[in-house]
Amino acid sequence: MAGVAWHYVLKFIITGDAAVGKSSLLIRLTDQRFLANPDPTLGVEFGSKLITIPEENKVVKLQCWDTAGTESFRSITRSYYRGAAGCLLVYDVTSRQSFVNARSWLADVREHADPHLTCILVGNKIDLCTDDASSTSSAPKRKREVTTEEAELWAKEEGLLFVEASAKSGANVEAAFEQATRDILEKVRRGV
Numbered sequence: 001m002a003g004v005a006w007h008y009v010l011k012f013i014i015t016g017d018a019a020v021g022k023s024s025l026l027i028r029l030t031d032q033r034f035l036a037n038p039d040p041t042l043g044v045e046f047g048s049k050l051i052t053i054p055e056e057n058k059v060v061k062l063q064c065w066d067t068a069g070t071e072s073f074r075s076i077t078r079s080y081y082r083g084a085a086g087c088l089l090v091y092d093v094t095s096r097q098s099f100v101n102a103r104s105w106l107a108d109v110r111e112h113a114d115p116h117l118t119c120i121l122v123g124n125k126i127d128l129c130t131d132d133a134s135s136t137s138s139a140p141k142r143k144r145e146v147t148t149e150e151a152e153l154w155a156k157e158e159g160l161l162f163v164e165a166s167a168k169s170g171a172n173v174e175a176a177f178e179q180a181t182r183d184i185l186e187k188v189r190r191g192v
């Protein structure tokens with residue numbers, strides 16, 4: 001791989017309800033930080049990150065776009081979806097409503113994005129769950145409102161990849177992007 005900065009540039013979009021943690025996932029990916037009180041008016045719009053997929057011997061530059069607050073107006077335009085190879089469809093595992101609403105976000109993606117786009121369903125904020133034994137978070141625990149099993153089942157029905165993550169602890173954040181990237185590279189290899 002000597003001399004190669006990257007082999008592919010892939011556009012990712014991050015979608016889902018307001019406050020599920022989209023900006024936080026992006027900041028965690030690109031900056032390895034977590035902000036407890038990010039300013040919603042200063043929503044992160046864009047971040048890029050190099051990741052290596054060792055088994056493919058490839059370096060991939062991810063260009064990730066966040067909705068930056070526009071989700072509350074449902075004003076996301078076609079240009080946002082254009083050229084996207086991957087999508088993180090995010091809900092909050094402690095908010096049933098955000099999981100229910102993920103259906104309409106997916107419908108939006110299906111309507112506007114490339115049909116071959118790889119979409120990964122991301123259940124964020126697992127650090128808040130009382131059932132997350134690995135959590136060392138000092139934040140007050142909230143009740144999980146979406147089980148892993150039902151989300152996994154829905155993801156399977158819809159042909160989505162699935163992972164649970166925490167922008168706060170960093171758990172599975174890079175892994176979510178990596179899993180989607182592997183799937184995209186696999187499609188490239190198959191000529192899809």
Ligand code: GDP
Pocket residue numbers: 017018019020021022023024025035036037038040124125126127128139165166167168169
């Ligand atoms: P967005 O509107 O979807 O971009 O959500 P933000 O990234 O602005 O996050 C909304 C709120 O949830 C903020 O107060 C974040 O600090 C918090 N948050 C985001 N991700 C996590 C997480 O993984 N765990 C916890 N405990 N809080 C989170």
